Amino acid sequence: MPHTIRAEPSGHRFEATSDESLLEAAQRQGLILPYGCRNGACGTCKGKVISGRVAYPGEAPGGIEPSESEDGFALFCQARARSDLTVEVSEIQEAGELRPQRLAVRVQALERLAHDVMRLSLQLPHDRRLQFLAGQYIEIITREGQRRAFSLANAPHDDGALELHVRYVAGGDFTEHVFDGMREGEIMQIEGPHGSFTLREESSNPIVLVAGGTGFAPVKGLLEHAFHLGIQRPLHLYWGVRAKRDLYLAALPEVWRAAHPNFCFTPVLSELRAEDSWPGRRGLVHDVVATDHPDTSSLDLYAAGPPVMVRAVRDVVVAHGLPVARFYSDPFEWGAPKEK
Numbered sequence: 136m137p138h139t140i141r142a143e144p145s146g147h148r149f150e151a152t153s154d155e156s157l158l159e160a161a162q163r164q165g166l167i168l169p170y171g172c173r174n175g176a177c178g179t180c181k182g183k184v185i186s187g188r189v190a191y192p193g194e195a196p197g198g199i200e201p202s203e204s205e206d207g208f209a210l211f212c213q214a215r216a217r218s219d220l221t222v223e224v225s226e227i228q229e230a231g232e233l234r235p236q237r238l239a240v241r242v243q244a245l246e247r248l249a250h251d252v253m254r255l256s257l258q259l260p261h262d263r264r265l266q267f268l269a270g271q272y273i274e275i276i277t278r279e280g281q282r283r284a285f286s287l288a289n290a291p292h293d294d295g296a297l298e299l300h301v302r303y304v305a306g307g308d309f310t311e312h313v314f315d316g317m318r319e320g321e322i323m324q325i326e327g328p329h330g331s332f333t334l335r336e337e338s339s340n341p342i343v344l345v346a347g348g349t350g351f352a353p354v355k356g357l358l359e360h361a362f363h364l365g366i367q368r369p370l371h372l373y374w375g376v377r378a379k380r381d382l383y384l385a386a387l388p389e390v391w392r393a394a395h396p397n398f399c400f401t402p403v404l405s406e407l408r409a410e411d412s413w414p415g416r417r418g419l420v421h422d423v424v425a426t427d428h429p430d431t432s433s434l435d436l437y438a439a440g441p442p443v444m445v446r447a448v449r450d451v452v453v454a455h456g457l458p459v460a461r462f463y464s465d466p467f468e469w470g471a472p473k474e475k
């Protein structure tokens with residue numbers, strides 16, 4: 136039977152079974168607690184157990200002193216509830232509270248998803264995790280010291296590796312390297328997380344997400360996070376690309392649609408190729424969104440992709456009634472140069 140955990144000073148409550156860590160349980164229910172390594176070594180997740188009992192699955196982890204345990208502290212990435220608890224812990228309320236870290240990562244896998252998109256999986260050091268919010272981005276620091284920004288395509292609960300979708304940019308040194316010279320095992324420096332394109336979980340409005348090209352990456356992170364939290368609000372994804380071959384993970388939204396009745400998917404093609412047989416929507420994605428939503432006043436709208444697309448979406452949905460404060464965007468233009 137799950138135990139009820141009350142977090143102080145916020146007063147938030149969540150439930151934890153006896154075989155999951157307090158950190159996992161909190162994360163599953165949308166509370167963001169600080170963590171670093173997730174394996175009991177760094178001490179970042181330390182909190183105080185004010186009442187109730189916790190236990191570790193094995194020996195007491197190394198990231199906490201015996202005297203701290205005697206004083207009631209515990210490492211929440213390891214501790215399991217053995218009764219209802221009241222704990223004292225600092226919660227992360229917004230993206231700005233996550234301090235960017237600089238880490239060395241290893242290229243774990245390279246997977247060509249389309250003619251011009253590569254999925255890059257980056258493995259963190261075995262004793263580290265990068266704490267981030269769904270939809271944020273990292274910077275890759277090249278050997279020349281230049282920075283290239285890429286959105287994280289995975290959700291925070293799935294942080295064993297970092298997933299990036301890298302689009303080929305002719306003349307872009309880094310992306311040319313990714314497509315032509317990069318090998319598994321290569322070590323690179325990253326810094327992150329950055330950005331505030333994150334899910335506003337406190338809202339109850341229907342959500343429309345609009346992705347252009349590899350703007351699908353942060354939107355994938357947001358959606359996988361929303362599914363993990365069990366969010367029941369309507370979620371409608373529009374993905375605008377030129378041709379069918381640009382829908383580089385087209386099967387994935389279909390999997391989501393089969394698993395989540397509150398999720399809809401509308402791919403939109405703007406420049407069909409001769410070989411494309413396409414019974415679906417055509418045109419520019421912002422026009423399709425406007426046609427489907429003549430009144431946007433009750434929506435939360437998230438848009439990610441090329442700046443020109445994001446601006447076109449914003450203009451049309453605001454003209455159709457969306458308060459501008461509920462337009463959340465990730466235009467690929469956080470300073471130069473960007474290659475995604």
Ligand code: FES
Pocket residue numbers: 169170171172173174175176177178179180181198210211212213
């Ligand atoms: S996150 Fe490092 S000890 Fe818990």
